[in-house]
Amino acid sequence: MTDYTRSLMSSFRRVPPCAIPATLDCILASGSSPPSSLFCLLLEALPQDGSLDDDFIASYVGALCHLLKKPGLNSEALQDFVWRVLIPLMRTAQNYDRQMLDMAIASFLDVVMETNAWGVVEETVVPYLVKSVGLSMGIHENEPPHIPAFDSFPLFMGCHILASILDASLKGKHVSESTSGPILANGGCNLHISTGNMVWDICKVTLQMLSHSPEHRSCAIAALLPQLFKSICNAFDISVHGQDFMLFRKNFLAKIWKCCKNLFLMGPSERRDAYTILSLYISYSSKSEMSENDSSSGDVTYDLREKEFWDEMKKGLVDKEHIVRKQSLHILKSLAITCETKKKTSVFETQSNSHGLTKRERWANKEAKTLGIENLCDVVDFDSISERKWGAFFLLYEMLEEYGTHLVEAAWNYQMNLLLHTSHPSDNPIKPVGERILLDPMETLEDMFDWLAVLWQRGLCHDNPQVRGLIMQSVFGIEWKNHGNYAKFVPRNFVLGPFIQGLNDPVHHKEFGVKGVYSSRTIDGASTFMQQYTMCLSEREQMPFMSNLASLVKKYSFGRAGLMSLTECVAAAAAGIRKNEVQQCDEDSNNDKATLLDFFRFIIESSKQHFNPNYRLKVCGKILDATVLVMSSSDVPFEPLLHFISSFPPDFLNYGGLLRETVQEWLRGYDKQAFNGIIGVKLMKKLNEFSTSFIKHNHPTNNIVNYDDEDLEMWELKATRWARTLFLIIEEEHQLDSQLQFIHTHGNDLCKMNDYREWLPVKYMILILSIIQEIHEINNRTVVNTSSVDTSIIIQSFTESFTFILEGLVSYTNQVCSVFWSEEGGDTNLPSSIKGRLGGHSQRRLSSSKTTAVLRAIISVKTLASLSSYCAQFQEEKSLVSALDVLWQLSWKIISCPTSNSETEAEIYLGGYEALHYALKSLVLMRSSSALSLLTKPYNSSAPEAEVKPHIDYFVQIFLGNVNNLIEAGYLTRARRAILIDWKWMCLESLLSVPKHAFQRGVYIQNFDYFFSDAVVRRIFCDLVDSLENAGEGSVLPMLRSVKLVLDIFAVSSCDGIDVQMMWHLVRSSWLLHVSCNKRRIAPIAALLSSVLHDSVFSDMDMHEFNNTPGPLKWFVEKLVEEGTRSPRTIRLAALHLTGLWLLNPSALKYYMKELKLLTLYGSVAFDEDFEAEVTENRDARTEVSILSTSSDPELTEVFINTELYARVSVAVMFKKLADLADMMGSNNEVENSRASLQSGKLFLLELLRSVVSDPDLAKELYKKYSATHRRKVRAWQMICILSRFIDKEIVSQVMDNLHTALYRNNMPGVRQYLETFAVHVYLKFPSLVGEQLVPMVRKYDMRTQALSSYVFIAANVILHATKDTQSRHLDELLPPIIPLLTSHHHSLRGFTQLLVYQVLCKLLPTEDFGAYGTLPLEKRCFMELKSYLEVNSDCARLRVSMEVHLDAFDPNKSITPAGIFSNRVDDIEFECAHVSLLERVIDFLNDVRKDLRYTMAKDAAQLKSEQIHMQDSESTGQLKEETSAKMQNDLSLDFQKKVIISKQDSHSISNDAYNSMLDVEKEDGLLDQSLRARNIAMGKLKAGRQQIILVASLLDRVPNLAGLARTCEVFKAASLVVDNVNILQDKQFQLISVTAEKWVPIIEVPVSNVKGFLEKKKQEGFSILGLEQTANSVSLDKYVFPKKTVLVVGREKEGIPVELIHILDACIEIPQLGVVRSLNVHVSGAIALWEYTRQQRS
16 A cells, blocks of 8 residues: 555545545546546555444545546446445444444445446346345345355345335436436446336345245335335336336235235234234325326226225234234225215214203213214215214224223213114115225125124223223113114124123123122123024024034133123023924034033033032023023933033932923923923933943953943943933833833842853942932932922832842842952053053052952942942831841951052052941941941950950951051052041041941940940040141041041040040141141031030130140130131131030130130121032031031021121120020029129120220221221120120229220211210119219210210110119209200201200100190290200201101110121121211211202302392492402401400509509500411412412322322412312321422312312302313313413323213313323323413413
8 A cells, every 4th residue: 555545544534524525626636646546546445454433434435436426437446346345344334333334325326326327236236135135034046147255244234225226216217207318327228127127126025025034024124115115106117037027016015915914824923014014005005196197007006905904904903912903093094985075075064952862972972073973864975974984983993092981981882873873774875886986894784893893892802991891881782673683793703702702801790799699781781682693693593603602611711700691692592593393403403402512511510610509500590591492302412411411510400409390391302392292202212221231341242341440430420410310301100110120130130140241230330329329319308399200109119129139239249349358369460551650540559350350349339338228218127137247247357357468469458448438337327226236236245244345346446457557568659548548537437426326316325435445545536636637638527527526435435535635636736737728628627626626625624724824725716716817718617616615615715805806806798609609519518517516596697607797796696695694593503604604794895895995906096987997996896785784883984984985086987886885785774874974974065076976875865765763863964964065066966966855855855735834844945945946947857857767776775786786787788787877877968958058059149149240330340349359358367356455544443553464465465466467468478379270189099199299289389289088198108299298288178079069169169170181172281271260170090080070171181292102190291281371370
């Protein structure tokens, strides 16, 4: 590099790029070197190390490009620049500034345009970049020879350069077209053809990029497509491989649309890109269409508006992503028929009668006209209708996307009805196709409803639940019946998709489940619509639609209300299907109905997860109704029919079940008159054939049939389904003959056949068990079903058959049970399915043949035991002797088996213990003296009497020893060992229950030890305690029941029983068991309570407190109640059992004051429907709850069993009974219990009183209504009222001290009513306290008004309800101090006193003869006049009429009972069952009266003002107002009482000292006068300095927003800030944010309910009422001129201003917004509006 070149290159680093051309021109002017030489020098001097800065590159490229414009440089120089400078520079674009690179590209294209070197660009840059993009996509093509090899090129930079070249080429093309002839580029290339070739190449690569990766697609969309859409406005001449073609826009757009359709089928990102492509096309389409009109090439625009396009737009409008919805709306607005005529012509006005509309509808009409939607029904022109319909559609859609909730609420239904009205066929003439330019996608009714479905779908998934509810109601608001067949045009995919999914939204079902009503307005509307919709379908479409509707239960996950909605819709659709009287069903139709029946079954089974039986009953009933309507039982195959019947809960189909008769009629075919009875005969034939086909093994005769537990479970389910259906359809005795014959025939063959190749005995026995189970259900029901055969005939027939086969079954059982003790080895190889099993149901680890043998033995024992128990109820015991002996002998053999030596033997013994369970359960529960004698006879009767052991005792010893040895041997796997433990405890439970059943059957045994020895019982107890904490789920109930049975034995045996140490072990193990259970099921909790808190143990006081420390039961109850506060079921059941135990043992109550307090203060009004359902459906739960100690007043407590109030109600009922017990006198035991009851009641009363006075929470005076503190206070005082019966002279002074303290404190009226009731009862019980305490309290007139009102109520009721002996004395003492309160300044106290005094006077002051009026004493005449006045005064009469019922209903004695406090409060549960107090009713009444009075006064004042305006002229009126205002200001400044000034004449008569003292006083008065004047002047100036704008923020509830607005109001000196509750000022967060602003700005309290009245009042005072809200009529903030007197309302944070307030606003203003987010924080919005008001007022 020469010094010259080096110097020049160095100057590029210092000289700015803009000065380079001038510098080079100077150098060239000096003549030192020509431009070509200088260009070559600079080109060679380019550094290759890459260490170049942006300024140097910009100057260097600018210099080369400037030289390329000079004469003497040909196309080769430009090519050298491209290959050596431009391409390498762009390849390393990431190292340089983007702006510099754009300058370099612009400089290069400037050279090309100036020199017309487009041929060079076409041959070099364009092929190179197109090739680089293709290689990035993996496309390899033959490289042109003139293009050198290259490395990878940045993708986006390549696309950007191509777009820039194309843009420059188009500009050059337009220049060439504007000249007289075509301009040839360098190299002789026609610029038009060159541009076309570039467009072709870029189009081709763009289409490839759009179908490639997201990166390529993004580059194509961002860089290439905008230029292509802009460039392809006409046809292009192109040359490809020497052949000439025409490039048309239509073809390119068709390929673009095809690419978009492919993208729509991909993921979300691809769909977004497709909508972006379409949006780009739409953005450039208008310009292209204008160019097209001027073109003569014949190119036709590709019309996207085909069905696929509209369908895709509908999907986009309901897409989950906001950006996709906005793009779809933009595309649709651009392509659909728009309301252009509305802009050209005046708005069409229609005269409509609005007198019949509501205020909201008139407002909606006004909004609609402003937005461009008029009454469309009078428009006839089709094009106008179409344009207006599209305008309406866009308005409704934008309502959902952009506008506030209030606009949707007010205008939605109205606009929707207008749309429907315009779509009526008579008003919607359709032009012939030839007369229409473009297809209108909203032309037909079907198309119209497609677009309406889009609106509905978008609304049903709106973020605002209020909008979702409104849209759902709009669907039902259409009178479908009045619109003919409109319903059929609603899209099927909407009905089966978004509509049903919307019904699953809980927002639409707020009243669902309330008071046990499982319906809602939405469900009723959905069923009505679905019935109408189905009726509009053709007969061929109805059944497929029904099937698709029911199949949704498998597609979606439904909640309770959603499943009920689907069920109602299915039933409504079935009712809407038009059925012929006689339907000929082909095989395909039957298959469809079988599928439909399976969906119905799934709906019924889905209802099982919602436990409430009433809910399930309604679901099952509706599905059954639908089934009866759409098919008969003969239309479906036999197996699906059995599955469907078995899906119903057994209680609904058993004898007396609510659905039994309907199912029977359907099965028998009585609903089909044409097939009356024939269907039942056919079904009965199938049922009879089932038993024979079922027992066949269906295997080749030479194969041995093996089966396992899963096979047995499947067979049992089939047999159960068959038996249930069989007993449903039987109606005549002869229908049993086939089954009885089947039982006889195969029962005889049980022992005669050895190979059983034709049928399997195990299946036969499964059928017998299923029949026994159904007959057992029949026998347990007492309801007589007149439509079926007599149940006694069924029982008698089957009893005879079972007795006939009993001997054969005995022999067979003896034969097959030998597997349990035989020593044959046999096959020991485990099946591969067991070896490889890692989880799931535990299988027997035996070979297939051994498994089959063991299962056969177990089923035979189970069948024999069940058959024996059944026959024992209806047959003589002689026929059962052999069966009982076999069962007992088998039991002995099973427990006497030797110790196992292998896993196979252990598994066989495990099967034996399973069979033992069935045998023992049958022997123990069997109603047979023979069975009981087997269990109770002596084991060794030949031994001396002292050594005779009870049979059962010895049996238990052997059983425990062998089963524990088997468990500890270690041959069984962990899962199988757990199953053995389950069978162990089940067997032991049966054995331990023998004494209980013996006593129940009347067997008298002198010594209870005859059954079990003390050693055995203690051994069982220790085993239980050691195993409890590790008990499996299947062992919990048997073990807890065994604990209870052991404690029963301890209680009646002669042994020492259980001691404290043993009980400690039990309670700790039991508690570990309880806390380890994840699910709080009713049965285990109840079993735990009845076993651990056993009545025999609870009566032992050492168990509660031992050596001055808590005993085991105290510890257990404390844990239980504490845990119960987090588990409603636990505390409910604990309260049920504990209150029963405490009532039986009142001496124990003194140890449980803390627990009683927890139970009293716990509870809410929440319902637990699952509790009731579990008790109803679960037999174990029902049994265990029945064992618990029941309440003493079940009629009351059972009403609340479903609520968390149950604990409190149970305690209240218990103390009522204890109070009754305390009043009883009788035996010594009764006296002891009476004293204990009284002492316990007194202790708990004083404990609660101390709590309500001293507890920080219960003694709180400031608390919110319905808060947790309010709830706890009500609960505490309710219980105190119930405990008032325990007050005696010993504690009355303590009680009254606490009561007066509580009465003086602030409390809600709902709490005070219980204090007053309690006080009335005490004063009535102790009359001497009236004069001592109550009279002085009433005379404390300076007491708080609230407390004084309570004492007035107490005094009045003491007078009214006192006994005759004390009533007159109480009247003399209490009435005089009450009378002065009739003139109280406080309106509520005054009205309250008037009401009570009148009540007293009416009852105790008899009506006197007015003839003797003058002879009456003065005081009596005064009272008579007072009574007369109160009687005739209109205000007092109105108050009295509204309150008399409540006054008469008060009964002090009933009000302190549980029935008076809690009864009749469940159906309409109020707050904590608290009645509305009398004082609260009086206050509400007086407030209403005052409100009416204020309204009347305001009305009168307005009328007077109006009259004055008419009487006086404006000048005199203005002068009068000014004078009046000045006078009022002067009067206000002197508004204080003046002191008396002594005259000089009087001063002489006073001593000097006195006179001087008076002068000092006068001076002080003067100073006070001056200070008051100064203060008033300052306050006046401060008030006058405030602006006349009031900010209403009562709708807000968030503390930061309110605090911020308070600060803003103070900054801008607003007149006042209106809030919902002024107590918010005490909030610490408020004070932190407001920084003392609340001390300077006036804060006004206006509750939300009174905002409307406040605004109306301010409007009457001359204020303009404005709302800060976005509506269709809202005015932009910068364009609105604020009146001086303004009230500004701000809306809620989310919902905005409610509709009812918008109606009374003078205007709505909105803040202009430029961003994407459509809302501001309410504090920020208020601050902006306040500043704009301030700015205007200052200017």
